[in-house]
Amino acid sequence: MFSRLREDIHHIIERDPAARNAWEVLTCYPGLHAIMLHRLAAWCWGMGLKWAGRFISQVARWFTGIEIHPGASIGRRVFIDHGFGVVIGETAVVGDDCTIYQGVTLGGTSLTKGSKRHPTLDVGVIVGAGAQILGGFTVGAGAKIGSNAVVVKEVPPGATAVGNPARIVQKSAGDKLDGVTTATELFTAYGVTVNGDDPLSKALHGLIQQATVQQKQMDTVLAALKASGISCEKLLEIEKFNAEQLNKLVD
Structure with a gap:
């Protein structure tokens, strides 16, 4: 547990130039607090303690402004920056090294219980502020979702999606995203990319x-x-x- 926490703190310091030291991150970053509480809520959910999991999730929402359903799967080194207004649904999957900014929704469009209603973010995905990713599809490894984009269909690995409805701006087919170093090198805050104008x-x-x-x-x-x-x-x-x-x- 403590090794995961140290890993999360180190990753946040790498991604956020405003983070000065580990103590500041541990005490003042609601995204980290939400992830920590989610791990406890997810454990309760997996053990069949459904109400306890939901209650812990609700407490995390009160204190952080971030709502993560205890049934959601959150990978390693996930950074929720600022975080206020983030909503992650029950069947959502967030892969390792993903970065999610404030106001993001990983939501479901289906009312069928037991189905995969929410999106999957593959490794290294960056989701800009206010983006809405809606549906049970996959956002490929290393993809970037621009701020306020509304994504309703699959995004290829390495692509950038902007607009409402979201359109693909560019795709870097040669990018390799199988390690932390590579993902860090490719990191762009808020999913902003060079020459990333709306294709329309x-x-x-x-x-x-x-x-x-x-x-x-x-x-x-x-x-x-x-x-x-x-x-x-x-x-x-x-x-x-x-x-x-x-x-x-x-x-």
Whole structure:
């Protein structure tokens, strides 16, 4: 038990630059307190003491603002940062080295008792603040979920998902996530990645750029027709395409 606690504290210090020492983490980090109480609640749940498990879970919620059902499976070195408003459902599975920020829900969309209603986070997943992961699917190893994303389908390993509903931004197929060191090297706070723009926004910007190119080509054709003595006055009255204004709307 104490070795797991030391491991958790060391992992939090690695992931959070605001953590100054082990004593501060042990006494002032509600995410750690919630994980510790969950281990006790899960033990009671596994021993058939269902009410005791739920009561301990409720006490943890009162003191930390984090609700973890005693039936949920939480791996090693899981860091719930800030944590207020985090909800983890009964059949959820959180793998080793995952990081979950405040306001996250690992929820279920099915009402069938006994089924796998809640998501599985594979090793090294990062879930940004306010993200909602809903359903009994798997978020692959090393995946990143952007803040306020609403994920309702499986996310491939190494991918980044953003938006509502969530869309895949990028995927690093060559990433290896079989060790603590690798997961730490790939860590990005709140799931923020370089060049991680919404793919829909990228597509719209591409269409606007293409329309701008076509507008310039049309201007060239009209100029050539005018030089040849062909009147194009009615075409010239058409309002010019304003790419800058549209790009601002998309951003």
